[in-house]
Amino acid sequence: MIYTVTLNPSIDYIVRVTDIELGQLNRADSQDKYPGGKGINVSRILQRLGTPTTSLGFIGGFTGDFIQKTLQNEGIICDFTTIKSDTRINIKLKATSETEINGQGPHLNTQDIHDLKEKLSRIQAGDIVVLAGSLPTQLPIDFYNQLIEIIKEKQADFVIDTTGDSLLKALVHQPLLIKPNHNELAEIFQTQFTSVTDILPYGQKLLDMGAQNVLVSMGKDGALLFTSDGNYRSTPIEGTLKNSVGAGDSMVAGFISQLAFDRQNIKEAFTYGVACGSATAFSDDLATTTAIKQLLKTVKLTKIA
Ligand SMILES: Nc1ncnc2c1ncn2[C@@H]1O[C@H](COP(=O)(O)OP(=O)(O)OP(=O)(O)O)[C@@H](O)[C@H]1O
Numbered sequence: 132m133i134y135t136v137t138l139n140p141s142i143d144y145i146v147r148v149t150d151i152e153l154g155q156l157n158r159a160d161s162q163d164k165y166p167g168g169k170g171i172n173v174s175r176i177l178q179r180l181g182t183p184t185t186s187l188g189f190i191g192g193f194t195g196d197f198i199q200k201t202l203q204n205e206g207i208i209c210d211f212t213t214i215k216s217d218t219r220i221n222i223k224l225k226a227t228s229e230t231e232i233n234g235q236g237p238h239l240n241t242q243d244i245h246d247l248k249e250k251l252s253r254i255q256a257g258d259i260v261v262l263a264g265s266l267p268t269q270l271p272i273d274f275y276n277q278l279i280e281i282i283k284e285k286q287a288d289f290v291i292d293t294t295g296d297s298l299l300k301a302l303v304h305q306p307l308l309i310k311p312n313h314n315e316l317a318e319i320f321q322t323q324f325t326s327v328t329d330i331l332p333y334g335q336k337l338l339d340m341g342a343q344n345v346l347v348s349m350g351k352d353g354a355l356l357f358t359s360d361g362n363y364r365s366t367p368i369e370g371t372l373k374n375s376v377g378a379g380d381s382m383v384a385g386f387i388s389q390l391a392f393d394r395q396n397i398k399e400a401f402t403y404g405v406a407c408g409s410a411t412a413f414s415d416d417l418a419t420t421t422a423i424k425q426l427l428k429t430v431k432l433t434k435i436a
């Protein structure tokens with residue numbers, strides 16, 4: 132089973148406006164609301180790929196109810212910890228460019244935290260747990276490490292998609308996959324990249340620091356994969372960008388959907404990751420199964436010397 136943990140889920144409220152004027156009344160051309168949060172996005176794509184998944188995390192209030200009902204209608208197993216406060220709403224404003232305002236997240240109490248850990252303790256050896264997204268402000272910076280200890284005790288694998296110190300601290304525990312984007316990678320090592328060649332030593336560094344597989348996503352420029360069996364680049368896929376929210380999560384989902392079958396089949400995993408990421412970039416919501424299948428045929432990988 133693949134579990135996803137979303138500590139700070141959201142309703143993503145997408146508002147499309149042709150010309151936004153700050154300080155004025157603007158009227159939306161259209162709007163949508165989707166269940167969001169990085170782990171939840173991973174679960175939604177896994178489900179579309181036919182891979183069984185259970186969603187864990189904190190949800191509450193009318194916003195939490197919307198998320199849980201939508202996920203259950205899509206066939207995702209939900210084992211959320213119910214909290215008293217409302218789950219946040221994240222605004223994704225799509226005008227000539229995309230602007231995001233992510234909410235802070237709800238209040239949690241000690242019992243909520245205990246309940247989440249207790250649910251996570253029910254995983255079994257061989258399961259994969261995806262830890263993705265920001266921490267509610269109240270949680271300590273090492274909270275992911277506390278969850279990793281539980282996962283390791285159970286002899287399960289984990290994927291972590293977070294940034295900065297939380298990511299670096301997780302590396303010694305040998306995550307099955309990490310997926311920084313190129314900006315996050317530059318920030319971790321306090322550097323700047325001007326070409327793909329600049330990125331290569333830093334992807335390799337994360338591998339040497341303990342990650343089993345490192346995916347570096349580069350938006351419209353494709354992605355790089357670093358593994359102990361060699362490094363690969365996916366050539367960019369052409370298409371019209373509709374939505375960059377969740378492209379990275381879709382990539383993670385595509386990748387682990389294949390690793391869950393066969394831990395050795397890295398190239399197939401990378402192919403699925405790229406197809407899912409681009410298919411979401413070219414869709415209004417997260418990618419559909421049909422969109423992913425169409426793009427699978429177009430993914431091209433080259434080995435990096
Ligand atoms: N405009 C695009 N055209 C084609 N493919 C894209 C585009 N944007 C994203 N992708 C695909 O999706 C992958 C993940 O996207 P990206 O690098 O934007 O992740 P991210 O920064 O983690 O995104 P997010 O945090 O919004 O989920 C890319 O590596 C690429 O394969």
Ligand SMILES: O=P(O)(O)OC[C@@]1(O)O[C@H](CO)[C@@H](O)[C@@H]1O
Binds near residue numbers: 221233264377
């Ligand atoms: O505030 P966080 O947890 O860093 O990011 C949350 C979020 O922006 O990430 C997802 C896209 O990756 C969205 O569904 C969601 O709104």
